[in-house]
Amino acid sequence: MAKKMKSGWKHHSLVFLLIFVLLLLSACGSQGSNQPADGATTVSEAAGKGAAGAEATGTGNKTLKIGALVSLSGPFAPLGESVKNAVELYADQHGNMLGDYKLELKFEDDENNPQVALRKYRQLVDNEKINLLIGPVSTTVVYAILNEIEKDKIIMLPNAGANDISWSKKSDYIYRVSMASWQLATAGADYFAEHLGKKVYTIAPDYAAGKEMLDAFTAAFTAAGGEIVGQAWPKVGTNDFGSYLSQIATSDIDFVYGFIPGTDGTRFIQQYSQFGLKDKIPLAGAFSFNDPVIIDPAGDAAEGIVSVLHYSYVLDNPINNEFVKAYEEKYSKVPDYFASYGYDAVLAIGKAVQEAGDIGAESLVKAFDGLEFEGTRGTMTIDANTNNLIQKFYISKNVKKDGRIAPEILQDLGVFQMPENEPGN
Amino acid sequence: MNASLLAAQLLNGLAYGMLLFMIAAGLSIIYGFMNIVNLAHGTFFMLAAYAAYSLAGMKVNFWLAIPVAIVLIMIFSIAVEKLLLSFVYGKEHEQVLLTFGLLIIFADMVKWIWGASPRSLPIPPSLDFSITMGILDFPVYRLFVIAVGILVAVALWYFENRTRIGAIIRAGVDDRQMVSALGIHVGIVFTGVFAFGAGLAALSGILGGAILGVYPGMDTETLILSLVVIVIGGLGTWKGAFSGALLVGLLETMGQIWFPSLSMVLIFLCMTVILLVKPTGLFGKKVST
Numbered sequence: 185m186a187k188k189m190k191s192g193w194k195h196h197s198l199v200f201l202l203i204f205v206l207l208l209l210s211a212c213g214s215q216g217s218n219q220p221a222d223g224a225t226t227v228s229e230a231a232g233k234g235a236a237g238a239e240a241t242g243t244g245n246k247t248l249k250i251g252a253l254v255s256l257s258g259p260f261a262p263l264g265e266s267v268k269n270a271v272e273l274y275a276d277q278h279g280n281m282l283g284d285y286k287l288e289l290k291f292e293d294d295e296n297n298p299q300v301a302l303r304k305y306r307q308l309v310d311n312e313k314i315n316l317l318i319g320p321v322s323t324t325v326v327y328a329i330l331n332e333i334e335k336d337k338i339i340m341l342p343n344a345g346a347n348d349i350s351w352s353k354k355s356d357y358i359y360r361v362s363m364a365s366w367q368l369a370t371a372g373a374d375y376f377a378e379h380l381g382k383k384v385y386t387i388a389p390d391y392a393a394g395k396e397m398l399d400a401f402t403a404a405f406t407a408a409g410g411e412i413v414g415q416a417w418p419k420v421g422t423n424d425f426g427s428y429l430s431q432i433a434t435s436d437i438d439f440v441y442g443f444i445p446g447t448d449g450t451r452f453i454q455q456y457s458q459f460g461l462k463d464k465i466p467l468a469g470a471f472s473f474n475d476p477v478i479i480d481p482a483g484d485a486a487e488g489i490v491s492v493l494h495y496s497y498v499l500d501n502p503i504n505n506e507f508v509k510a511y512e513e514k515y516s517k518v519p520d521y522f523a524s525y526g527y528d529a530v531l532a533i534g535k536a537v538q539e540a541g542d543i544g545a546e547s548l549v550k551a552f553d554g555l556e557f558e559g560t561r562g563t564m565t566i567d568a569n570t571n572n573l574i575q576k577f578y579i580s581k582n583v584k585k586d587g588r589i590a591p592e593i594l595q596d597l598g599v600f601q602m603p604e605n606e607p608g609n
Numbered sequence: 610m611n612a613s614l615l616a617a618q619l620l621n622g623l624a625y626g627m628l629l630f631m632i633a634a635g636l637s638i639i640y641g642f643m644n645i646v647n648l649a650h651g652t653f654f655m656l657a658a659y660a661a662y663s664l665a666g667m668k669v670n671f672w673l674a675i676p677v678a679i680v681l682i683m684i685f686s687i688a689v690e691k692l693l694l695s696f697v698y699g700k701e702h703e704q705v706l707l708t709f710g711l712l713i714i715f716a717d718m719v720k721w722i723w724g725a726s727p728r729s730l731p732i733p734p735s736l737d738f739s740i741t742m743g744i745l746d747f748p749v750y751r752l753f754v755i756a757v758g759i760l761v762a763v764a765l766w767y768f769e770n771r772t773r774i775g776a777i778i779r780a781g782v783d784d785r786q787m788v789s790a791l792g793i794h795v796g797i798v799f800t801g802v803f804a805f806g807a808g809l810a811a812l813s814g815i816l817g818g819a820i821l822g823v824y825p826g827m828d829t830e831t832l833i834l835s836l837v838v839i840v841i842g843g844l845g846t847w848k849g850a851f852s853g854a855l856l857v858g859l860l861e862t863m864g865q866i867w868f869p870s871l872s873m874v875l876i877f878l879c880m881t882v883i884l885l886v887k888p889t890g891l892f893g894k895k896v897s898t
Contacts, residue, residue, distance in 0.1 A: 199884065201646060201705070201836070202833070202840060206833060257720065257726075261726040417869055423820070423821040424625065426820075427621055427862050427863070430613075430614055430618055430621065430745060433613075433614075433617070433745035434614040447728075450729075459739065459748060460741065460746025461746075
């Protein structure tokens with residue numbers, strides 16, 4: 185017996201449904217938030233965990249357990265995958281041995297979500313009892329787990345550009361063999377101002393690394409006489425850049441400077457070409473735009489982009505040549521930035537362990553300070569002032585070679601060392 | 610702010626709006642007619658996009674891949690309807706739980722089969738060029754999407770107003786018991802409508818895959834937006850989905866440039882205003898239960 189209910193009833197139930205769905209989804213999205221404050225309850229047992237872990241295997245063999253917390257889903261998934269590939273490649277090449285130690289690896293996906301990252305990090309430290317941590321790749325996640333690293337005294341080698349871990353949040357337990365946002369954005373600003381023009385439109389995702397890159401770029405670019413005419417801040421995970429591209433097309437600028445990592449970068453390059461901007465307005469950027477993992481899927485759309493490079497499979501040195509060959513053999517593609525970061529992280533750990541003589545946190549800290557080691561970018565030194573790598577930067581242009589788009593080095597920019605303190609402080 | 614920019618933004622918004630329209634139309638018809646709460650509607654959208662992605666990987670022609678993927682999703686939707694939903698007609702709580710469960714299962718399955726990296730569908734070569742409009746070029750593929758959307762709208766209008774099935778559906782939205790009493794086999798119409806709604810979502814997923822990409826999470830994003838579209842536009846008729854979708858599409862696209870920090874909020878603000886002023890939505894028909 186169907187009663188004819190009020191006509192708006194169904195519509196209102198629809199609204200409640202919508203709200204219900206939103207709540208459910210937001211709850212599902214941040215599962216880690218249901219956990220109690222793990223850090224507080226386990227801090228007493230966590231103190232000095234890094235040192236205790238060394239003898240925990242009980243078999244008498246020396247084992248080194250390295251955990252990796254990287255993004256294996258979301259827009260940064262390809263980057264995390266590269267880190268994983270490279271680290272596993274090292275293990276393969278050396279029969280799961282790092283020096284005298286048996287190497288045990290454990291990878292976790294932080295989903296580019298600080299809540300999830302904290303939860304996975306706790307798993308790695310408490311359940312897996314890792315000695316060292318490689319990653320994260322996302323600046324947001326790095327800042328989220330900083331305090332835990334300090335409390336647990338686990339040495340971490342992040343692959344993210346986060347500036348503050350070299351400045352205000354510098355820690356004895358964090359060493360970077362990748363790069364810092366400041367280095368990447370400052371290098372090249374002069375070149376762009378001189379060769380591309382003084383009026384720029386910038387585009388970077390609206391998150392910590394994007395802001396840091398643009399801050400550094402703006403400082404360096406305006407110092408070189410340039411002017412930021414317009415800025416776009418799409419959110420991480422933006423798929424459709426149409427509105428931004430339309431705005432770029434109608435602005436009076438000399439070139440576009442973009443820092444868009446991950447799959448967003450690929451889509452941006454593709455759409456930049458689709459909207460007819462590729463041959464009209466030069467596109468310049470940071471390392472993402474010469475990174476094979478981003479430009480290979482983009483194809484011809486990536487041709488002509490000028491960008492700042494600090495690692496490439498075309499760099500010629502003994503370790504890199506061997507690394508590129510082995511990587512290509514195992515994965516049927518050339519190594520990209522994050523592969524080199526992952527590989528260099530293991531190389532750095534190897535050297536530090538060798539110098540320290542054991543894997544206790546205290547001795548490793550001493551070894552990592554100012555560490556010099558041979559890596560994919562040549563001889564690499566960790567600057568004791570910032571715990572970041574001192575490395576060379578280049579300007580490269582994407583050219584079509586042998587049927588693919590590859591970076592061609594135009595100019596050597598020399599070494600860029602992060603200043604000890606944040607400029608302006 | 611010049612004419613070219615405005616025109617380009619309008620077109621961008623329209624293209625996005627058309628994609629939303631196709632999904633929302635399916636959802637509106639299903640909810641309006643069958644009273645089924647289908648939270649897995651976004652899943653149809655997503656699965657179609659991934660299916661098209663796999664087909665593209667097998668080097669299947671784009672124009673062939675569209676109908677193949679749509680048919681696959683429609684068959685899948687019929688299976689869902691017959692094997693699962695038919696047991697919970699009239700029980701809205703159970704429907705919500707059931708379809709939400711489906712959503713979660715398939716969201717994870719997609720990650721398992723295709724990996725978690727975002728992907729994109731390649732634009733078919735015949736449409737992969739741009740036309741110059743003033744000082745910028747506009748990708749023809751997006752114009753194609755707008756054209757398809759208009760075609761679908763016209764087809765739905767015709768279907769709704771000029772065919773017998775359309776009349777049955779309109780009648781069913783008004784008073785389902787009466788339709789059944791007239792001897793029309795409502796069950797078959799149900800399945801047909803459900804499959805049709807899923808098919809529309811599938812079409813949107815495939816066309817959208819080249820613009821928005823194919824990635825885990827696209828199901829929930831689209832589901833939320835299509836629900837908003839229906840709330841704004843109103844239930845029970847294609848006009849509601851059309852107007853709501855265009856409004857949301859334009860707001861989202863224009864908002865990205867002119868109110869970047871507010872773009873998501875804008876859409877929900879609009880929804881709130883509509884609810885206060887005209888609770889059944891812009892074109893909502895009074896629907897029966």
